Amino acid sequence: MPSKNAIQGEKGLLCPKCSHLNPSNLNQCEYCNSQLFVKCKKCSAKVQRVFSQCPECRHRMHKSVFQKIKRRMFRRSKKITLGQTIFIVIVAFGAYKVITMAAGKM
Ligand SMILES: [Zn+2]
Ligand SMILES: [Zn+2]
8 A cells, every 4th residue: 555645745735625736845725725734633643634544543534525525426326215206206197187187178
């Protein structure tokens, strides 16, 4: 497994808020001024906010931005439930009945 610090040195620092790639010598995003680092509650190491785990002590940080995006995508792809499908069918059938009855009276 490659070290996360090596990745940081190569690619710079990804802003957790606006996804701007900053030079690795900055502590704040040069685009939106949000903090790029958080202090690990367990070992006090300086950890990038985009990481979900402290690379020093493996302490679990806040949920990562990527996990949030993943969850959002899952929620969006979630199909309608069986109950909702039955409800739509009943409503459509009811509307069809009303329309045919109205048409028959005319
Ligand atoms: Zn930013
Ligand atoms: Zn730590």
